[in-house]
Amino acid sequence: MPELPELEATARLIGQEVSGATVESALAPGINVMKSFKPPLDSLAGDRIESIGRRGKLLIIEFGSGVALLTHLMSAGKLQVHTKRAGPKDRTSRVLVRLEDGRELRIRESGTHQRAWAKLMPKEQVQADEVVAKLGPDAWPERLPVDVVSTTDRPLYSLLRDQRTVAGIGRTWVDEILWAARLSPFKRASDLGAEEEAAVTKAIHDTLDGAIDFYLSGLKVPLPDKFPKPLEVHGREGEKCSRCGATINAVHYSDYTLCYCPEEQTGGQILKDRRLSKLLK
Ligand SMILES: [Zn+2]
Missing domain, CATH: 1.10.8.50 (Helicase, Ruva Protein; domain 3)
Structure with missing residues (x-):
């Protein structure tokens, strides 16, 4: 299960790779993965990836238009960037953000259960999201008060x-x-x-x-x-x-x-x- 260090490294390393890239299209092959409906995921077409951040065990992919994709990879999910696009028979893909340069930012999940989830929302609403709002102070990089x-x-x-x-x-x-x-x-x-x-x-x-x-x-x-x-x-x-x-x-x-x-x-x-x-x- 990815925890804070794995997610922090993922956010930074993948973020460096895809920041500035333009989205060609976005879709969710995972039927239950999207926990928000407005704005729709396909509205990301033409948007630009700005950065990838982290809060607790959640990742936050921010876009130039002011929206953010908040995602929890749960126990078996991964965020990766691929040079080839997922084929039609790929059963592990949950969210695909296809980039104009041919690459694909992919939320995948191994195993048969679909537990990873994502929500697309205005950036300024992320902190007030029901999951984010319940989190205690982040374990890193600040030092916790004793x-x-x-x-x-x-x-x-x-x-x-x-x-x-x-x-x-x-x-x-x-x-x-x-x-x-x-x-x-x-x-x-x-x-x-x-x-x-x-x-x-x-x-x-x-x-x-x-x-x-x-x-x-x-x-x-x-x-x-x-x-x-x-x-x-x-x-x-x-x-x-x-x-x-x-x-x-x-x-x-x-x-x-x-x-x-x-x-x-x-x-x-x-x-x-x-x-x-x-x-x-
Ligand atoms: Zn010892």
Whole structure:
């Protein structure tokens, strides 16, 4: 699932490629992808792409006429620019923005479910959009005020992924952030001491900053379907922690896995799936 660093890199790298390009036509092969009707998507014909930005896990493609395409790629979507146009049998395309120079800006989604969505609206309405308006402060590039995380008794693992608290972090980067801060996923935010509060906000900033740098220095358009992620703990169950050498542990849920270093994050305690699922409620 793309999270803040992957989306920030996508916005910048694709944005550099297509800014200034003129739209020939725009269509939505994904039947349910468009969640707005006015203005219609085909009104983009003749418009010019101005920039691509990001807010939380949403991308915002802005056009010269003053409209913006707000999109959430959800768990399996991608925004890519292609030199060839999607064929009639392509089942992964959700939105196609065909450019006059022959290229195509494409929102694709792998798998059979159509979850990615997009809305076309006047730029000035983006911040008031019902999804955008509910987002907490962006996790990057600003540093979060310390009290954003510490004024609730929720466990850090669920709190930091709650887009209303802080926008942009999901299951991959929360593992990395908590490892960087040397804190337990189920530590309650209200139990953090002043130093731990500072460690969380620093870890959020530094971890995301490092990931974005990694992508921007290593990736080029066309972007790969799967980003090579610079991960220390997430998806590394059974491997050695690069900092202390302890074995990285994991808690398995039905559709995802939480990873952590027991030596540095839980005082040596191995989290049991049953126990953690209760604690995280
Ligand atoms: Zn460790």
